[in-house]
Structure formats: structure tokens, C-alpha cells
Amino acid sequence: MSTQPTYFAEIAPITFKGPDSTDELSYRFYDKNRVVMGKTMEDHLRFAVCFWHTFSWPGADIFGAGTFSRPWLAGQMDSAAAAWKRREGFDFIQKLDVPFYCFHDVDVMAVATNAAEHQKYLAEAVDDLERLQGETGRKLLWGTANLFSHPRFAAGGATNPDPEVFAFGAMQVRGALEATHRLGGSNYVLWGGREGYETVLNTDLKKELDQLGRFLNLVVEHKHKIGFNGTILIEPKPHEPTKHQYDFDTATVYGFLKRYGLENEVKVNIEANHATLAGHTFEHELAMANALGIFGSIDANRGDHQNGWDTDQFPNSVEEMTLAMLEVIRAGGFTDGGFNFDSKVRRQSVDAADLFYGHVGAIDVIAKGLLNAAALVEDGRLDAFKKARYAGWDGEVGKVATSGSLAEVADLALSKNLNPQPKSGGQERLENLINRFCY
Ligand code: XUL
Ligand code: CO
Numbered sequence: 001m002s003t004q005p006t007y008f009a010e011i012a013p014i015t016f017k018g019p020d021s022t023d024e025l026s027y028r029f030y031d032k033n034r035v036v037m038g039k040t041m042e043d044h045l046r047f048a049v050c051f052w053h054t055f056s057w058p059g060a061d062i063f064g065a066g067t068f069s070r071p072w073l074a075g076q077m078d079s080a081a082a083a084w085k086r087r088e089g090f091d092f093i094q095k096l097d098v099p100f101y102c103f104h105d106v107d108v109m110a111v112a113t114n115a116a117e118h119q120k121y122l123a124e125a126v127d128d129l130e131r132l133q134g135e136t137g138r139k140l141l142w143g144t145a146n147l148f149s150h151p152r153f154a155a156g157g158a159t160n161p162d163p164e165v166f167a168f169g170a171m172q173v174r175g176a177l178e179a180t181h182r183l184g185g186s187n188y189v190l191w192g193g194r195e196g197y198e199t200v201l202n203t204d205l206k207k208e209l210d211q212l213g214r215f216l217n218l219v220v221e222h223k224h225k226i227g228f229n230g231t232i233l234i235e236p237k238p239h240e241p242t243k244h245q246y247d248f249d250t251a252t253v254y255g256f257l258k259r260y261g262l263e264n265e266v267k268v269n270i271e272a273n274h275a276t277l278a279g280h281t282f283e284h285e286l287a288m289a290n291a292l293g294i295f296g297s298i299d300a301n302r303g304d305h306q307n308g309w310d311t312d313q314f315p316n317s318v319e320e321m322t323l324a325m326l327e328v329i330r331a332g333g334f335t336d337g338g339f340n341f342d343s344k345v346r347r348q349s350v351d352a353a354d355l356f357y358g359h360v361g362a363i364d365v366i367a368k369g370l371l372n373a374a375a376l377v378e379d380g381r382l383d384a385f386k387k388a389r390y391a392g393w394d395g396e397v398g399k400v401a402t403s404g405s406l407a408e409v410a411d412l413a414l415s416k417n418l419n420p421q422p423k424s425g426g427q428e429r430l431e432n433l434i435n436r437f438c439y
Pocket of ligand 1: 191
């Protein structure tokens, strides 16, 4: 085992070469220093590589074993193997030249068999991550704790009927939150993959929701206690692995936050494929988060239009990313958030280079989406159409409808003998307008 990274040795650092470059491992649109709407592309997009799919997943699925030969995964994930993984991971991130990474506690550390070992191995990993960040200049977009893979979490973490599991989860989350704080992370994420249920026959929904609300309150309280200035994010998903997940979608999460008094403390990390699993578009979830004031960060990926599960593919549609970037711009852009690639290469993409192809293509598609969205905003027709559509609210009827009583509004309709007629929503025209900027 070398102490130097070797796995990606044949790949040269990825650089911007422009739209006409024939180099398949170069950026055609992602020019990190290019200024768009007053900010560099690097600052707009804040790309991050994830440690789970990219360096920890062996290419296994429920029908078959891992297909990838990631040498650090070959034996026991002890301290040496975990250090090897971190080393190769940072080499990849540096070659891709993105500013951030993300991790779950268990992605970066040796396998622990109990609470004490967990704390010890995580501390060892954090020391090393701090060193690697210093050496490479890469930063942490967010950290999180994995409360879903280990069999002890089969019935949930915070929502487990067994309080010992709740306590074990609290130990993990405190550790991961403090690690994120020490590493200067911008956000802390909670994705509740097992915070849901399989059947109401054995589930006390009210009790479980209260447990989840209490757990989240404890996390927020601890965040303030340790002085972590980053944002706490919930990542909604409707189901998978549980049949029904409590954090179903952005609107559901907002209702949950209100109920437990956390709507000003917690935002959402929106994942494209989770949006589509919930029956929404990606841009719906972004627009909803913006409307509710809880837009935080993004997990970039896509589903497969024919499959009803979380395929976590790299984004590759310029049109979809243009629509998404429009919503990011409308939300005022990222503050603490960014684009984390919660995406994985296909199981047959067994070469080290495939990890680069996946990320490079996705980065370029999102960068082109940003350029298109910025051009659409500058063009102004899209926004002007939307504005004109609601212009009546500035008129006499709109003003009474905004502030009058039901009787006053109703009487106005009668006194004016209103008979409003339908107006074109212009959808086809607007869709054409989007396409004008895509190709
Ligand atoms: C699972 C998923 C997670 C979260 C972090 O669908 O998206 O990887 O992003 O726990
Ligand atoms: Co995710």
C-alpha cells in the first residue's frame, strides 16, 4: 500500500478548455474564474464530491456483488484502509478541481463495532481530513452521520422504538456535527432514510414524529452550544429504503419544522432524484423551498424516467439544469449551500476514469445551465411574462383582495359586476423561450 495516491495516476488534472475542445476530460463550460451575474462560476456552483458513492461504494446492488476494483475496499475497512481511501479521495477532488467534499461519518473512518470505537475511529479520521484539507485547499460542504446502513438502524435512528438506538444515533450525530464544525464545514445534513415506517400495524406515528422532532431540537441546541455557524439541513425523500419516509418532500418538511418550532433553524438539501420520486420536478422542489424560505443546498443527480427508484445518475440534461439554475438564481443563489454530486457511475463503469467522466459531464451540464439561466434572466422576457400575469394585484381589485374582508371583496365583485375572462398562461411560448437559450 503506497502512502501516495496512485489509483487516479493516469488522469491529468481537469481544466477548462472551452466549448470547442475535443478533449473529453476537460471542461467546456465550467470556467471556474468566469464571472456570471457578478460572481465566479466556482462561487455560484460550489461543487462537491461525495465520499460515499464515489469512494466507498464497491458497485454492488441487491442482486450482485461489487464490480469495481477500488483497492482500498478489498479487505477489512481498518484504519489503514480508511486512510488510503481518504488519500485517493482527495487526489480525485483535487484533479477534478472542485472546491468541496461531503461525507457521512462511516464513509471516512475504520469500521467500529461499538460506541467507544466509533468515537475513536472518527477522531482519527477527522485529524487526517484536517491535514488533507490544509494540504489541498479543499473544503467541507457538509458532514452527516449514517443512521441507516447498520442493522441496528433497521427500525430507524431517532424514530426507533428502542431508545438505545436513539442514544446511539445521538452519539453519532454529536460526533459528526462536532467533526463538521472542526473541519469548517458549511452545513450539517440529516437525511432520514430509516426515519419512516414499513407498516402502520406496528408503528406509533405520533410517538415517532415526536421523537424525530425532539432529536432535531437536540441537534439545533447542540449546534448553538458548540458555536457551529453553518446551516442544519434536512434532505427530503418520500421513500426508499423505508416504504414511507417522514421527510417526504419540502412542503412536508416545512410543516414538520413548524410543528416542532424549527422553521427558522433548519433548511432543506434538495436532491433531484428524491424530488422526482415524490412526484415532483426538481425545479418544483427548489421553487417550493424558496417560497417557504428554507432553500439550503442541492444533491445533484437524476433518476431514470422509466424506473421508479433512486438511480442516482449523474445529471446530463442541459434543459433540466437550466430550469433548476433559474430557481437557484431566483432564490438568490447559494449562501452556505452548493451542488454536491450524490451521483454514482453505473455498475458496468468499472474504470477509474469513469468516475471522472461522470463528474466532468455533470459539472459542465450544470455550468451550461447556469449560463443559460443567467442569459434568460438578462433577456427579461420570462420574468416580464410572470410579472405581467400578476399585475392585476397592483390595481383596485387586487388591493381590496389583498387587504379587505371577505364581504368587502365580495361587494366589490358585485358593484363592478365582474365577469373575469381566462387569459393565456403562455406555456408553449415560455417553453420555446427556454429552448432558445438551450440550443
Ligand atoms: C440517499 C441520499 C443520502 C443523503 C445523505 O438517497 O441521498 O446519500 O444525501 O445521507
Ligand atoms: Co442525497
